Amino acid sequence: MDTTDPEITFDAQGVCNHCHEFDQVTTKRWFPNEEGKRKLDVLVAQLKKEGEGKAYDCILGLSGGLDSSYLALVMKDYGLRPLMVHVDAGWNSEDAVKNINAVVDYCGFKLHTKVVDWEEVKDLQLAYLKAGVANQDVVQDHAFFANLYHFAVDNDIRYVINGGNIATESTFPSAWHHAAMDEISLKAIHKKYGKVALKDYQTISFFEYYVYFPFMKKMTAVRPLNLMPYSKEIAQQRLESIGYISYERKHGESRFTKFFQNYYLPKKFNMDKRKPHLSSLIMSGVITREQAVEKLNEPLYDPAELAEDKAFIAEKLGISVAELDKYVNEPGRHYTDFPNWDSRYALLKKVQGIVAKVTGKRVRLYS
Incomplete structure (x- = not known):
């Protein structure tokens, strides 16, 4: 990490x-050992x-990415009965x-796929590009988690299995982004730049996210990958055995996320x-700093691949490549x-803080 994170600080030793944060706080929630197994x-x-007498023990959002896919196999190993939900x-x-x-x-698990109305998604995505955030x-x-949580409530499921993990995602500069669950922000951007009413696109309000789901519906999000040894190599080796x-x-499951993160x-x-991703792998002992620096020297995008992705995204959004470039090049x-x-x-x-005192x-808030 460096000063592209505006909030970074360094001690006298650099x-x-x-x-x-990792040494003093994060490691207290990370158990890649026998204690984690227990x-x-x-x-x-x-x-x-919790699942006794019910159709499912828990719910798992399946994106096709490494973390959630590996989790599905782990849950099969443990004889759990998750309802898997994919939001397209x-x-x-x-x-x-x-x-x-x-x-x-x-796995043989039941999968429910929710295909979000593309015209609404397209309009909202264009609104975000115009907003320049x-x-x-x-x-x-937001669509992924909103549908997942509402589906959990509809199916009387309390436990949401989350693929987030400390081994590969412990470092995150908070100044870089804002919470994806902020419905107020989402609706404000859509109101200013959107044109299509969001009827099928499901959202979560502030009250639902921090009060209704955790305290009234007793919903709990758990991260099993923090209770076992985990790395990309471990997951890939197991998953490749099933095709x-x-x-x-990273995040190659989404054409847009690939473009967004790498360009x-x-x-x-x-x-x-x-x-931050490589920093996380350094701190969890997966790679060395020297290996990470070498990775950073590799180009973010192959020019031909970038041109292909730009053309795909522009066409799917119904705009020209020149328009897409304009949104990228405008001040953020x-x-x-x-x-x-x-x-x-x-x-x-x-x-x-008052309640805790x-x-x-x-008091741990749902997140």
């Missing part, structure tokens, strides 16, 4: 705040008990579709997401240029 066994027992927002790569089918065929993946991410096709890039962000905001805007949930979140954190217990 060690940054991300490393200190914790995972307890978690599985809880899930199975129109950007699936061909390999992602093949991988989803390979995982479902192997950093996190262009909000359109996909899984490995992606050349839009570096060019428009000077944000190279390889830096900060998310705070639009209405957002920051003031509500600050108030909620204040309430959280009065009760003597830490």
Whole structure:
């Protein structure tokens, strides 16, 4: 990591705040060892008990990516009965579709696929490009989690299995992005730049995300990958045995995410997401710093591949490549240029602190 993260700080030895955060805080939630195995066994027992008399023990969002696909195999190993949900927002790569089918065929789990109305997704994606904010993946991410959580409620499922993990994702500069779950921000951007009413596109409100789901519906998000040794190599080796096709890039399951992370962000905001990703792998002991620096010296995009992806994305969005380039090259805007949930979140954190002080217990908000 470097000063492209505007909030980074370094101590007298040149060690940054991300490393200190990892050593002092993050590692207390990471158990790639026998203790993790014991914790995972307890978690599985809880899930199975919760699922007694129900059709499913838990719910898992399956994107076709490495993390969620590997999790599906782990859940099969443990004899769990997840409802798998795939949300198709129109950007699936061909390999992602093949991988989803390979995982479902192997595991034998029931898969529900929600295809979001493309005209609505297209209009919202264009609105985000016109807004010029950093996190262009909000359109996909919000749809994914909104459908997943509402589906969990509709099917009386309390446990949401999340593929997020410390081993590969512990470093994240908070200044680079804004929360994908901020419905206020999403609707404000759509109101200003969108033209198509969002009828099929499902959202989650601030109240639902922080109060209704966690406290009223008792929904709990769990991350099993933090309770086991995990790396890209471990997952790939297991998944390739069932016919899984490995992606050349992280998040290769989405054509838009590939373009957004490897071209839009570096060019428009000077944000190279390889830096936090590789930093995470260094701190979890998967690679050395020297190997990471070598990786950073590789080009982000092959020119021919970039031209092909630009043409694909522009055509799918119904605009010219010149228009797409215009959106990328215009000055970026900060998310705070639009209405957002920051003031509500600050108030909620204040309430959280008061409740913790009065009760003597830490109140963990759903995230």
